[in-house]
Amino acid sequence: MKRHLSTIVASALAVSALTLLGTGLAASADWRGYTPLVTRNYSVSGSFSSISVTDYYADVKLRVSRDGSVSVTTRDTEDVTHTVTVTNGTLTISRPEPNLGQRIFHDDDDDPTVIVYLPAGDYGALTVNTTSGDVESSGQLNFASANLTTTSGDIEIAGSVTQSLVCNSTSGDVDISSPAAGAVQVNTTSGDVELTGASIQSLSALTVSGDVDLERTVASGAMEVSTTSGSIELERSDAASLTLSTTSGDVEGSLLTGKAFSASSISGRVSVPASTAGAGACNISTTSGSIRLTVRP
Numbered sequence: 001m002k003r004h005l006s007t008i009v010a011s012a013l014a015v016s017a018l019t020l021l022g023t024g025l026a027a028s029a030d031w032r033g034y035t036p037l038v039t040r041n042y043s044v045s046g047s048f049s050s051i052s053v054t055d056y057y058a059d060v061k062l063r064v065s066r067d068g069s070v071s072v073t074t075r076d077t078e079d080v081t082h083t084v085t086v087t088n089g090t091l092t093i094s095r096p097e098p099n100l101g102q103r104i105f106h107d108d109d110d111d112p113t114v115i116v117y118l119p120a121g122d123y124g125a126l127t128v129n130t131t132s133g134d135v136e137s138s139g140q141l142n143f144a145s146a147n148l149t150t151t152s153g154d155i156e157i158a159g160s161v162t163q164s165l166v167c168n169s170t171s172g173d174v175d176i177s178s179p180a181a182g183a184v185q186v187n188t189t190s191g192d193v194e195l196t197g198a199s200i201q202s203l204s205a206l207t208v209s210g211d212v213d214l215e216r217t218v219a220s221g222a223m224e225v226s227t228t229s230g231s232i233e234l235e236r237s238d239a240a241s242l243t244l245s246t247t248s249g250d251v252e253g254s255l256l257t258g259k260a261f262s263a264s265s266i267s268g269r270v271s272v273p274a275s276t277a278g279a280g281a282c283n284i285s286t287t288s289g290s291i292r293l294t295v296r297p
Contacts (some may be wrong), residue, residue: 035077037110042072046086049124051116054094058112059133059153062126064140075113082114089124091116134172145182154191173210192230195237199243203239211249218256231289236296241280251284252292263291 001262053060058076063072072084072093081093089288093114111131120140125147128135132152137143139158147166148155154172157165160180167174167184173191176184186193188207195203195217205212210228214223214237223239225232227246230295234253242259244251250268258276262283268290272282 010105037075037112038078040074040076040081042074042084044070044072044084044091045087048086048089048091050090051118052090052092052125052127053114053116053129055112055114055130055133056095056098057132058095058114058130060128060130060135061115062137062141063112063115064120064138068119069117070119071117073113073115073117074118075110077112123163139177139179158203190254214253224244234293239280242282242284244282244284245286246289247287248289249286250289251286252290254294254296255282256295256297258295261293264290265289 005146023203046171046290051062059073061080072082074082076082076095080095083092085092093116118141122142124143125145125186126143128148130150130153133150135150135155137157137159142160142162145163145165146157146161148157149168150172151170152172153169155167155169156175157167158177160178161182162180163182165176165178165181165184167176167186169191171191172188174186174188174193176194176198177196178198181198184195184200184203186205188210190209191207192210192213193205193207194213194215195213200217200219203219203223203225205225207227207230209229210227210283212225212227212232214233215235216236219239221239222241222243224243225245227249229248230246231249232244232246232251234255236254236256239254257279258273259279259282260275261272262281263270263272264284265286267287267288270291272284272291272293273295284293
């Protein structure tokens with residue numbers, strides 16, 4: 001009889017503990033403002049060549065559709081409905097502006113997302129604006145121009161951009177693997193910049209504390225790279241002329257052709273090849289970093 005009573009008491013205590021735990025978790029979730037995300041699918045009608053996406057929290061992904069159709073899929077809170085329209089040849093996707101002070105919490109593996117499914121091929125202008133989301137575009141999607149802006153998200157673009165390619169990010173990284181691009185302009189604060197296997201018209205890359213890494217990237221025109229505390233690295237990359245500057249970072253790597261070198265560092269070591277007569281200029285400057293460049297045709 002005593003054992004039975006103790007079992008009842010133990011069970012009651014267990015139920016109470018679970019109830020308190022559940023209440024505590026619910027209160028915690030409610031305190032965090034956790035909001036589950038739901039999936040919505042939007043069909044697209046009408047012809048277009050350009051694409052414009054405006055969001056606040058979502059990752060924006062442009063992917064190739066398997067069946068050659070055009071559609072938009074979103075993951076967001078239940079009360080949010082995106083606007084998807086085709087007007088004057090532009091597919092426009094936008095999210096309502098969040099209420100003042102609204103903050104969305106979600107599972108780390110379930111970020112708000114906007115996915116645009118497109119047939120592989122060539123398109124006009126691509127414009128993406130998001131605050132905390134990443135921006136990604138497939139290598140099978142090519143654009144006449146692209147202007148991509150995010151605050152804390154990363155930018156990855158793999159398709160060709162025949163005219164201007166502009167990437168702006170504050171703390172996110174920028175990764176460009178376009179096989180061909182026109183004038184490329186990249187601005188970041190603490191994010192790294194990486195160009196891989198790109199044949200471009202020109203490059204202007206500006207970052208404060210991020211590194212700049214150029215691998216097998218060639219510009220037919222000028223290449224200008226500037227960073228404050230980040231390093232600059234070139235691997236078998238080149239341009240008609242180069243201006244590379246950093247304050248505390250190193251500059252190192254290899255070019256494909258000889259240059260008229262001008263290199264200076266206040267406290268770091270400097271090692272560059274002898275200048276080639278009649279070659280384009282390669283001006284390199286750093287304050288406390290080292291400079292080490294070679295020519296590898």
